[in-house]
Amino acid sequence: MADVRVVVVDDQETFRRAAGALVRATEGFVLVGDAVDGEDSLATVFRHQPDLVLMDVNLPGIDGLEATRRIRALDNAPIVVLLSTYELGELGADPLDCGAHAYVPKAEFDSARLRQVWSDAAG
Template identity: 45%
Template sequence: MGSVEVLIVDDQAPFRAVARRLVALVAGWRVAGEAESGEDAVALAVQTRPHVIVMDINLPGISGVEATRRILADQPGITVVLVSTYAAEDLPPGASDCGAAGYIRKEDLTPARLRASLAAMRPPMPWTPAPGGVDDEQR
């Protein structure tokens, strides 16, 4: 099967650069696109049809929570992982029931955590890459 296509959504360029690098470290994954706002995320999700979206919660325009709702209403097969600097207990209203597969604090985002979050929240998907290609213990 082809690559796992990942859409990165964050309004801060430094975090998008880190997320791009993270995706590059996972064998079989590639960045399908990047968005800086919730509205851009919704439009780009329709355009690129990614398998996974790494979605910041705080975005200009509509929030990552609302963008997640809109994307999943149109494309329920996409896996969205919310990211932010919040502690899990401090997430804004709606974050827990917007349809996202999970939440990872930005400082905890690693290839291993991202893959583990996806594996724990969803049954195995046909696009799930085989283990290997990255030494998760070193991250």
């Protein structure tokens, strides 16, 4: 089975690097690109054709929810998992309405959770 191709989208360089390192350290996953905002995420997804996008909710410009809507509307759209420092209940309306497959608080994001959300979504 081929590795899961992943793009990380986050405006905070520290988290982008940490998430990228976690992806690279998780067997069966490969980091193919990253993006710093919603607009950049669209171009990066188009360029790299990932299987999975790890999308921060709060981004400058097009936020992560709108970027997810646009990505999910593409042909052969990747699975999108939303990440945020907020708990799900703190975000107001259901963030999964944008077409994301899962929501994971950043504090709970690790290799096991990465494998779990991929397994659940790709199922």
